[in-house]
Amino acid sequence: xxxxxxxxxxxxxxxxxxxxxxxxxxxxxxxxxxxxxxxxxxxxxxxxxxxxxxxxxxxxxxxxxxxxxxxxxxxxxxxxxxxxxxxxxxxxxxxxxxxxxxxxxxxxxxxxxxxxxxxxxxxxxxxxxxxxxxxxxxxxxxxxxxxxxxxxxxxxxxxxxxxxxxxxxxxxxx
Amino acid sequence: xxxxxxxxxxxxxxxxxxxxxxxxxxxxxxxxxxxxxxxxxxxxxxxxxxxxxxxxxxxxxxxxxxxxxxxxxxxxxxxxxxxxxxxxxxxxxxxxxxxxxxxxxxxxxxxxxxxxxxxxxxxxxxxxxxxxxxxxxxxxxxxxxxxxxxxxxxxxxxxxxxxxxxxxxxxxxxxxxxxxxxxxxxxxxxxxxxxxxxxxxxxxxxxxxxxxxxxxxxxxxxxxxxxxxxxxxxxxxxxxxxxxxxxxxxxxxxxxxxxxxxxxxxxxxxxxxxxxxxxxxxxxxxxxxxxxxxxxxxxxxxxxxxxxxxxxxxxxxxxxxxxxxxxxxxxxxxxxxxxxxxxxxxxxxxxxxxxxxxxxxxxxxxxxxxxxxxxxxxxxxxxxxxxxxxxxxxxxxxxxxxxxxxxxxxxxxxxxxxxxxxxxxxxxxxxxxxxxxxx
Numbered sequence: 001x002x003x004x005x006x007x008x009x010x011x012x013x014x015x016x017x018x019x020x021x022x023x024x025x026x027x028x029x030x031x032x033x034x035x036x037x038x039x040x041x042x043x044x045x046x047x048x049x050x051x052x053x054x055x056x057x058x059x060x061x062x063x064x065x066x067x068x069x070x071x072x073x074x075x076x077x078x079x080x081x082x083x084x085x086x087x088x089x090x091x092x093x094x095x096x097x098x099x100x101x102x103x104x105x106x107x108x109x110x111x112x113x114x115x116x117x118x119x120x121x122x123x124x125x126x127x128x129x130x131x132x133x134x135x136x137x138x139x140x141x142x143x144x145x146x147x148x149x150x151x152x153x154x155x156x157x158x159x160x161x162x163x164x165x166x167x168x169x170x171x172x173x174x
Numbered sequence: 175x176x177x178x179x180x181x182x183x184x185x186x187x188x189x190x191x192x193x194x195x196x197x198x199x200x201x202x203x204x205x206x207x208x209x210x211x212x213x214x215x216x217x218x219x220x221x222x223x224x225x226x227x228x229x230x231x232x233x234x235x236x237x238x239x240x241x242x243x244x245x246x247x248x249x250x251x252x253x254x255x256x257x258x259x260x261x262x263x264x265x266x267x268x269x270x271x272x273x274x275x276x277x278x279x280x281x282x283x284x285x286x287x288x289x290x291x292x293x294x295x296x297x298x299x300x301x302x303x304x305x306x307x308x309x310x311x312x313x314x315x316x317x318x319x320x321x322x323x324x325x326x327x328x329x330x331x332x333x334x335x336x337x338x339x340x341x342x343x344x345x346x347x348x349x350x351x352x353x354x355x356x357x358x359x360x361x362x363x364x365x366x367x368x369x370x371x372x373x374x375x376x377x378x379x380x381x382x383x384x385x386x387x388x389x390x391x392x393x394x395x396x397x398x399x400x401x402x403x404x405x406x407x408x409x410x411x412x413x414x415x416x417x418x419x420x421x422x423x424x425x426x427x428x429x430x431x432x433x434x435x436x437x438x439x440x441x442x443x444x445x446x447x448x449x450x451x452x453x454x455x456x457x458x459x460x461x462x463x464x465x466x467x468x469x470x471x472x473x474x475x476x477x478x479x480x481x482x483x484x485x486x487x488x489x490x491x492x493x494x495x496x497x498x499x500x501x502x503x504x505x506x507x508x509x510x511x512x513x514x515x516x517x518x519x520x521x522x523x524x525x526x527x528x529x530x531x532x533x534x535x536x537x538x539x540x541x542x543x544x545x546x547x548x549x550x551x552x553x554x555x556x557x558x559x560x561x562x563x564x565x566x567x568x569x570x571x572x573x574x575x576x577x578x579x580x581x582x583x584x585x586x587x588x589x590x591x592x593x594x595x596x597x598x599x600x601x602x603x604x605x606x607x608x609x610x611x612x613x
Contacts (some may be wrong), residue, residue, distance in 0.1 A: 028211065031213050033215045035211060035212040035568070035571045036211060036212075039568030039569070039574035041215075041216065041239055
């Protein structure tokens with residue numbers, strides 16, 4: 001297997017993993033309110049809490065969004081966008097658009113909560129200064145966007161394939 | 175049972191040390207390895223019967239778990255009071271009905287909570303199960319064995335949830351005691367349990383009918399007095415054995431891991447000869463397999479002992495008192511003399527009959543030790559009620575296991591129903607529980 005082929009496979013695997021992450025995040029938010037398997041109710045999802053807890057230089061703008069008339073649209077739009085992006089990346093369909101959407105959303109998520117204090121936060125699974133897992137995933141999505149993986153594997157290959165020539169119709173007019 | 179402050183501290187410390195680290199609710203959390211959330215919002219429920227006990231359950235209903243859509247009660251005054259309970263709990267207003275059948279026909283319900291007089295349980299439960307509803311029914315299961323069997327069979331046939339409201343099963347204190355002490359063998363071999371529920375009050379309620387022309391006869395009660403004091407009449411009630419003993423026998427069944435095989439009973443109407451039909455003093459000895467015995471007593475003439483369950487093991491003694499306090503004594507560390515009630519003050523009996531709610535509430539005893547810690551006791555008990563209603567909703571929505579389904583509850587019910595006859599005849603009777611009881 002050539003280096004180029006190995007890289008192609010790795011990029012498609014990376015795209016699939018990020019796609020699954022987006023798809024499940026969106027699905028989970030859409031299915032709420034729901035119940036955990038342990039029997040506890042899970043309330044409906046809202047971006048409000050995340051936006052109100054925004055930190056960093058753009059925090060005021062995000063907090064303003066939380067209290068604006070757009071809040072309801074955000075609660076609906078974000079999960080749908082996550083699902084669509086996830087499907088795009090997993091299926092390799094409209095891959096470039098999907099990667100662009102992923103980069104945009106991840107950038108917004110990162111900018112809303114830039115880790116500048118460098119200490120562990122309650123509930124967080126790690127300790128971060130400037131670079132966190134959202135930024136790493138953003139970087140990975142940028143790599144996918146630059147690599148045009150839809151041309152390696154996925155339904156985009158079908159879209160790009162030229163349509164078969166229309167067979168000549170037999171002359172039936174006699 | 176009264177302990178000195180030193181005994182309380184020692185017993186509580188022993189108990190906490192013994193049960194430390196017990197994963198009390200681990201069973202509830204068991205789940206498959208990878209599984210997403212289960213779709214659905216709060217369970218849409220209706221209440222049938224919102225008298226005192228119904229309102230305790232209503233007030234314990236978490237709106238994250240349940241949406242109370244409607245309430246049915248034959249007494250409109252109870253519905254009005256229940257509105258206040260709903261509002262206090264942050265619930266939206268529920269639709270009122272006088273007939274439960276009309277409620278389940280008109281409303282889009284998933285489940286019902288039933289807290290009506292005992293004699294109505296079987297018909298209402300079966301009717302609701304047959305209509306495709308899940309049911310949480312207040313204890314005791316039914317007035318007679320046939321009713322219990324009918325409820326259990328219908329639940330099995332319909333595949334609907336049927337939970338019987340013994341809130342002790344949802345108490346973290348009882349769960350920790352069972353998991354950390356009984357199952358772990360800390361008590362050693364237990365041959366004797368003592369179950370006591372002593373009160374000093376006449377159990378008779380007073381109150382006006384909701385309207386001057388209110389007629390409860392169409393629901394089977396010849397007078398307002400019969401409806402208000404249904405617990406005192408044999409047609410509707412099984413007396414103290416149903417209202418009190420069944421709670422405690424349910425615990426001894428759980429902790430012994432068995433149902434009693436026979437019961438010896440005595441008792442009678444010794445103090446309140448006021449026209450009531452059920453006994454005010456009851457003594458019953460339940461015989462379990464393996465030489466184990468549970469001795470139950472309830473009296474309505476002295477509240478000094480309050481209510482407790484004690485399990486006497488060869489290695490240690492476990493005391494569960496007032497539904498919330500737990501003490502553990504290793505054999506030989508608590509001398510009999512130290513257990514005398516020295517220095518404990520007893521409040522004078524508060525006047526009047528029990529006016530509200532559950533017969534399992536200490537307030538109904540009309541007499542309470544000053545050292546009882548009533549506030550904490552009440553909080554623990556209400557937490558158990560809350561866990562019970564929430565657990566029912568979880569079972570409906572996610573299939574989480576029942577803590578007191580019909581197979582467990584029927585053991586206590588049949589034992590107590592048989593005990594009623596044993597007490598009446600002052601004799602020993604075998605207890606015959608259907609072969610499918612063991613769960």
